[in-house]
Amino acid sequence: MRTKARIFFHGTDVPGREQAVLSSAGCGPDVARVSDIEWNGTLSVFVYVTLDVEDPRLALLQKLLLAYKVKWSEDRWDEYTDEEYEAAPLIVVEALGENHVVGGPRFYTEYDLSNACPACGAGMRQTGAYMLDGAGPSMIGLGQFRAVSSYSELIVDQPLAEALARANLSGLSLRSVYAYQPNEAPIELIWKQLWASHTLPPMSPRSTGIDFDSACKTCRRGKIDSTSPVRFAYRAKDLEGAQDVNRMWERFGYVRWNGDLKTAVLWQPYFIVTPKVWRIFRDAGVTGFQWLPIRVVDDE
Numbered sequence: 233m234r235t236k237a238r239i240f241f242h243g244t245d246v247p248g249r250e251q252a253v254l255s256s257a258g259c260g261p262d263v264a265r266v267s268d269i270e271w272n273g274t275l276s277v278f279v280y281v282t283l284d285v286e287d288p289r290l291a292l293l294q295k296l297l298l299a300y301k302v303k304w305s306e307d308r309w310d311e312y313t314d315e316e317y318e319a320a321p322l323i324v325v326e327a328l329g330e331n332h333v334v335g336g337p338r339f340y341t342e343y344d345l346s347n348a349c350p351a352c353g354a355g356m357r358q359t360g361a362y363m364l365d366g367a368g369p370s371m372i373g374l375g376q377f378r379a380v381s382s383y384s385e386l387i388v389d390q391p392l393a394e395a396l397a398r399a400n401l402s403g404l405s406l407r408s409v410y411a412y413q414p415n416e417a418p419i420e421l422i423w424k425q426l427w428a429s430h431t432l433p434p435m436s437p438r439s440t441g442i443d444f445d446s447a448c449k450t451c452r453r454g455k456i457d458s459t460s461p462v463r464f465a466y467r468a469k470d471l472e473g474a475q476d477v478n479r480m481w482e483r484f485g486y487v488r489w490n491g492d493l494k495t496a497v498l499w500q501p502y503f504i505v506t507p508k509v510w511r512i513f514r515d516a517g518v519t520g521f522q523w524l525p526i527r528v529v530d531d532e
């Protein structure tokens with residue numbers, strides 16, 4: 233595993249422009265991307281520098297930006313090798329956002345709310361076919377990606393659905409997906425929604441990058457915030473009974489919930505799968521997801 237950092241700043245904030253810091257820090261076009269956009273007579277210069285966190289140029293660049301009083305933002309993530317994925321007990325599937333398709337409760341997908349947290353909706357159970365926003369612009373994602381995500385639900389194209397079905401994966405079934413358009417009958421798509429029968433117990437508090445204090449005060453399960461890089465950890469005993477395809481217990485991210493499905497925006501728990509599933513997605517050339525191997529920790 234290697235941890236990467238991406239620094240972003242505005243080139244015009246640097247006296248003498250971005251090369252003053254980039255060349256002093258030894259950041260050439262192999263690691264720095266500069267794009268100029270002129271709009272209404274104003275020039276914007278976006279500078280992105282991607283480096284390994286062990287690379288001495290990272291600290292040097294930060295020092296130079298501080299010296300020039302340039303504000304920057306920084307994002308960090310872990311990159312894993314195929315060998316590390318193959319050796320992982322389970323891998324969390326996190327969508328990157330570019331393949332997000334709008335759907336869910338606001339588009340008449342039906343849910344059982346009898347076990348749902350009144351404050352955040354965690355624990356609601358989908359009972360009807362998943363409905364996508366057939367009239368919205370995000371539907372274009374279905375033509376661009378082999379697999380898309382919809383608030384952490386996973387939806388795959390027909391060949392990928394067939395490959396998953398042929399692999400006899402434990403814990404997985406595939407369900408119909410419909411496109412909803414106002415005043416029209418919903419249209420069944422050839423895409424399929426992944427459905428996991430097994431939910432893992434809560435993760436270990438030794439996971440890092442997770443703000444457990446942000447969790448919903450009522451159920452401790454929803455609305456959890458995270459900072460990159462996230463490293464998920466599970467107790468060994470909690471992995472007993474894990475299937476090839478599982479859901480996580482926790483839910484991350486933004487929630488809009490007042491008990492009414494027609495206005496609800498709710499992120500569902502991440503999928504967490506065996507390397508066998510990761511391999512099928514990799515071989516299908518699926519992009520748009522971050523695959524995060526879990527760590528197994530001793531029972532506390």
Ligand SMILES: [Zn+2]
Pocket residue numbers: 349350351352353354448449450451452453454
């Ligand atoms: Zn809650």
